[in-house]
Amino acid sequence: MNRAYKYRIYPNKEQEQLLSSTFGSCRFVYNQILALLAANYKAGIKHLSRFDANKYVNNTLKKEYPFLKEVDKFALTNAVYALENGYQKFFKKQGRYPRFKKKHRAKRSYTTNFTNGNIVVEETYMKLPKLKKRKASVHRRAPEKWKLKSAAISQERDGSYYCSILYEFEHDPAYKLAYRGKRLVKVDPWFPRSQICSCCGALHKLSLADRIYRCGCGAVMDRDYNAAVNIRDEGLRLLRECA
Numbered sequence: 126m127n128r129a130y131k132y133r134i135y136p137n138k139e140q141e142q143l144l145s146s147t148f149g150s151c152r153f154v155y156n157q158i159l160a161l162l163a164a165n166y167k168a169g170i171k172h173l174s175r176f177d178a179n180k181y182v183n184n185t186l187k188k189e190y191p192f193l194k195e196v197d198k199f200a201l202t203n204a205v206y207a208l209e210n211g212y213q214k215f216f217k218k219q220g221r222y223p224r225f226k227k228k229h230r231a232k233r234s235y236t237t238n239f240t241n242g243n244i245v246v247e248e249t250y251m252k253l254p255k256l257k258k259r260k261a262s263v264h265r266r267a268p269e270k271w272k273l274k275s276a277a278i279s280q281e282r283d284g285s286y287y288c289s290i291l292y293e294f295e296h297d298p299a300y301k302l303a304y305r306g307k308r309l310v311k312v313d314p315w316f317p318r319s320q321i322c323s324c325c326g327a328l329h330k331l332s333l334a335d336r337i338y339r340c341g342c343g344a345v346m347d348r349d350y351n352a353a354v355n356i357r358d359e360g361l362r363l364l365r366e367c368a
């Protein structure tokens with residue numbers, strides 16, 4: 126489960142320059158790889174995997190164009206991967222052939238990945254790879270337990286900058302329920318859910334073949350239904366115990 130929070134950021138002049146150069150470098154790498162893949166495609170050469178395309182950026186393009194080494198490396202990798210997504214859609218006939226990004230029409234944005242604390246979100250500032258601290262208005266922060274996954278930095282047409290932080294929830298089911306205002310109660314797996322009569326509480330041994338639960342109190346129930354009622358009641362009992 127993913128959730129994103131979008132914050133306005135206020136880069137200084139120097140940071141604005143680096144952002145501008147990152148947007149440009151992503152577009153440049155995207156177009157360079159597209160030119161290569163399109164030439165391969167025309168010549169009937171096997172399509173490069175996203176990993177090989179990324180390797181080409183690191184081993185060839187960065188040597189030829191040293192300015193690419195100055196920007197966030199994740200931004201460039203993500204630009205290559207976005208192009209590859211476009212190709213996959215095209216191959217599955219879900220989209221048209223990827224097109225070159227034009228300088229003045231392309232969206233000014235890039236995506237970076239979280240690793241080893243390289244992205245920090247505090248109340249008055251944010252830290253992003255290569256850009257160090259930047260003033261930001263963080264109106265609300267994500268709960269501690271959310272895992273930061275990536276950040277998308279963009280510049281709007283009016284010149285303002287935004288950073289959208291993508292979080293992933295813990296895979297803990299209790300956490301997902303808590304988010305919806307619910308609670309998870311764990312019932313002991315050895316709790317004899319199939320053997321208790323959910324009407325009177327008496328205990329009877331059942332064999333696996335017995336599909337119907339019959340009790341001296343007169344209750345006759347489907348085995349699974351009886352077990353489900355017992356689990357619900359045990360869960361409620363444990364919840365009352367906690368309260």
Ligand SMILES: [Zn+2]
Pocket residue numbers: 322323324325326327340341342343344
């Ligand atoms: Zn009974």
